[in-house]
Amino acid sequence: MITLDDVSKRFPNGTFALRDVDLAIEAADFVFLVGSSGAGKSTLIRLLIREELPSSGRVVVDGEDVARLARGRVPKLRRKIGVVFQDFKLLPTKTVAENVAFALIVTGHSGPNVREETDRVLSLVGLSQRRDHFPDQLSGGEQQRTALARALVNRPRILIADEPTGNLDPVTSWEIIKLLTRVNELGTTMVMATHNAEIVNALRRRVVHLDHGRIVRDEREGQYAA
Numbered sequence: 001m002i003t004l005d006d007v008s009k010r011f012p013n014g015t016f017a018l019r020d021v022d023l024a025i026e027a028a029d030f031v032f033l034v035g036s037s038g039a040g041k042s043t044l045i046r047l048l049i050r051e052e053l054p055s056s057g058r059v060v061v062d063g064e065d066v067a068r069l070a071r072g073r074v075p076k077l078r079r080k081i082g083v084v085f086q087d088f089k090l091l092p093t094k095t096v097a098e099n100v101a102f103a104l105i106v107t108g109h110s111g112p113n114v115r116e117e118t119d120r121v122l123s124l125v126g127l128s129q130r131r132d133h134f135p136d137q138l139s140g141g142e143q144q145r146t147a148l149a150r151a152l153v154n155r156p157r158i159l160i161a162d163e164p165t166g167n168l169d170p171v172t173s174w175e176i177i178k179l180l181t182r183v184n185e186l187g188t189t190m191v192m193a194t195h196n197a198e199i200v201n202a203l204r205r206r207v208v209h210l211d212h213g214r215i216v217r218d219e220r221e222g223q224y225a226a
Ligand SMILES: Nc1ncnc2c1ncn2[C@@H]1O[C@H](COP(=O)(O)OP(=O)(O)O)[C@@H](O)[C@H]1O
Pocket: 011, 012, 013, 015, 016, 017, 035, 036, 037, 038, 039, 040, 041, 042, 043, 044
């Protein structure tokens, strides 16, 4: 589903965020990206969603070389990938339901289908009762569940989460993780950057450890630390 082939990323200021990264992620896999701040986790994620281009090497997502994608095909790539971030990135002037529906509308959907699909994912994340609330009326966990519903509404094949529990307390973090594992069990490929050792050690999934832009460990049923 995802292949990085000898990928390096050098920023214009000279920083190498990734160096010679080779990585293959099968469909329906669940991968934790771990490593200290500055190790390159977010950069790797930004390459997958084409927010950055590799300086060298190839990034292939679902059979398509991301860097060679014609402009017009980028939205199609983005629909294949749902993304959630540490800081939720919700639109503050839109309700929960509107935030989710917006992800459908910008990808060209309209009509009664928008309401149906929005309700489907709000129910999935347990937020049907909050559909008309605004983000600032929600707890952190509810905001992240809204972001997750928005990420899932286009039925992406891949779900990427960059430190999704970074702003949440432990109990709320586990609620989010349970939802993510459920989504993964339904067949969605999951890539999650995290500093949460407890969660990584409890789930025992694949762990890819980055250090100064290089993969230094890649283990099945891995732990947070070597
Ligand atoms: N746009 C940028 N310009 C210059 N350097 C950057 C940029 N984005 C990230 N970096 C640098 O790249 C390295 C990796 O950053 P990042 O991928 O954000 O790491 P992580 O998510 O693991 O904390 C860091 O040294 C960071 O300062």
